[in-house]
Amino acid sequence: MLRAVKDFYLFDFDMLGLAPALNDALKSAKLTQPTPIQNKAIPLALEGHDILGLAQTGTGKTLAFGLPLIDHLLAQPGKPAPKMAKSLILAPTRELVNQIADSLRGLCKNTKLRVATVVGGQSINKQIMFLSRGTDILVATPGRLIDLMDRRAVDLSSVRHLVLDEADQMLDMGFIHALRRIAPELGTPRQTMLFSATMPKQMEELSRAYLTNPQRVQVSPPGKAADKITQSIHFVSKPGKPHKLREILSKDMDALTLVFSRTKHGAEKLMKGLVADGFNAASIHGNKSQGQRDRAIKAFRAGEINVLVATDVAARGIDIPGVAYVINYDLPEVPDNYVHRIGRTARAGREGEAIAFCSAEEVDLLRQIQKLMKIDIPVASGTLPEGTVAEKPARRPNNRRRAFKPKPANGDGKPAANKRRRPRGKRPAA
Numbered sequence: 001m002l003r004a005v006k007d008f009y010l011f012d013f014d015m016l017g018l019a020p021a022l023n024d025a026l027k028s029a030k031l032t033q034p035t036p037i038q039n040k041a042i043p044l045a046l047e048g049h050d051i052l053g054l055a056q057t058g059t060g061k062t063l064a065f066g067l068p069l070i071d072h073l074l075a076q077p078g079k080p081a082p083k084m085a086k087s088l089i090l091a092p093t094r095e096l097v098n099q100i101a102d103s104l105r106g107l108c109k110n111t112k113l114r115v116a117t118v119v120g121g122q123s124i125n126k127q128i129m130f131l132s133r134g135t136d137i138l139v140a141t142p143g144r145l146i147d148l149m150d151r152r153a154v155d156l157s158s159v160r161h162l163v164l165d166e167a168d169q170m171l172d173m174g175f176i177h178a179l180r181r182i183a184p185e186l187g188t189p190r191q192t193m194l195f196s197a198t199m200p201k202q203m204e205e206l207s208r209a210y211l212t213n214p215q216r217v218q219v220s221p222p223g224k225a226a227d228k229i230t231q232s233i234h235f236v237s238k239p240g241k242p243h244k245l246r247e248i249l250s251k252d253m254d255a256l257t258l259v260f261s262r263t264k265h266g267a268e269k270l271m272k273g274l275v276a277d278g279f280n281a282a283s284i285h286g287n288k289s290q291g292q293r294d295r296a297i298k299a300f301r302a303g304e305i306n307v308l309v310a311t312d313v314a315a316r317g318i319d320i321p322g323v324a325y326v327i328n329y330d331l332p333e334v335p336d337n338y339v340h341r342i343g344r345t346a347r348a349g350r351e352g353e354a355i356a357f358c359s360a361e362e363v364d365l366l367r368q369i370q371k372l373m374k375i376d377i378p379v380a381s382g383t384l385p386e387g388t389v390a391e392k393p394a395r396r397p398n399n400r401r402r403a404f405k406p407k408p409a410n411g412d413g414k415p416a417a418n419k420r421r422r423p424r425g426k427r428p429a430a
Contacts, residue, residue: 080134087161121290142178235382262330
């Protein structure tokens with residue numbers, strides 16, 4: 001049974017009794033007061049409780065599990081043995097893994113703790129070499145971690161702290177099977193923390209399977225966007241989307257804008273068209289190498305490019321406080337992904353704007369999004385044609401055998417007799 005934590009106490013990080021090295025890292029990062037999810041989760045995690053944390057994207061979930069995790073590791077003397085990891089953080093995408101690792105390295109800079117990342121698209125031999133020395137914190141995508149387990153390059157039997165970040169997306173991407181493979185290899189007893197922005201039905205089952213008497217901390221209803229995001233919708237035909245996008249981008253050429261496309265091909269085509277029209281744009285999607293994706297995000301963060309076109313691979317892996325606009329060029333087919341997309345703006349207390357395009361074919365997707373969020377997104381331009389109905393998904397083929405139907409009746413009302421087929425061969429003699 002999950003117990004929701006309703007009490008909310010205002011405190012500074014200094015009041016937590018963290019290790020001195022952590023307090024120094026927080027001060028150097030000018031972090032003094034926690035966000036609501038940190039306020040609720042950190043004290044319970046420091047006490048050793050399993051945590052089920054629900055909060056919008058951009059509210060500081062990484063610090064909510066990172067601070068107690070590092071504090072516990074600093075209290076455990078000794079270096080990790082070769083190939084061993086003391087703690088494991090699983091995340092669904094490469095970008096999110098790198099983001100988490102960068103945040104944790106900043107907190108560990110005055111300690112001897114080692115942070116390692118394991119993701120696909122990078123040299124597995126280098127990862128094997130790094131893991132051979134052991135690590136305190138291993139941040140990984142499930143697929144590559146299983147590859148390394150199969151090669152016996154990593155031993156998880158010493159893991160006493162497990163974090164599942166963006167667990168709902170891991171469920172959506174089918175990583176539940178990978179988790180079932182990884183979990184039995186972990187050490188026990190252990191502390192498990194599960195964090196997510198949404199709460200699908202399978203999350204309760206996941207928490208029952210891998211968490212022990214967890215404390216549920218929630219600072220906003222699942223499916224709710226950050227309060228400082230201004231949302232709007234433009235009803236526009238599919239052929240009219242490119243012109244509308246350029247119109248919006250031209251109003252604030254210097255702002256950091258993240259544009260979401262539904263497909264890899266669509267994202268690349270859209271980016272090339274923007275570049276041809278003089279916009280400073282780049283793209284990230286599944287067909288890009290890890291190096292290309294990292295360089296594009298780095299350039300976007302530095303302001304060297306100001307328009308980044310992406311697929312949902314980046315919806316939960318970009319933590320750039322300066323993103324002013326998120327434009328849903330295509331509405332996502334999964335309503336939860338809309339929440340994660342627009343959560344890339346209005347981060348770290350800033351304000352942001354989320355703009356969505358909706359063609360006649362996407363009306364049903366818009367209805368699902370508004371139903372999830374329990375709001376009607378304000379219409380900025382365009383009108384929905386009267387009688388417009390979203391295209392229904394194609395029916396799945398029915399592979400069942402057809403039921404037997406008797407042949408039509410003869411004139412006397414009796415079913416027509418089936419003609420017996422003659423056996424192959426010569427005709428019988430007359």
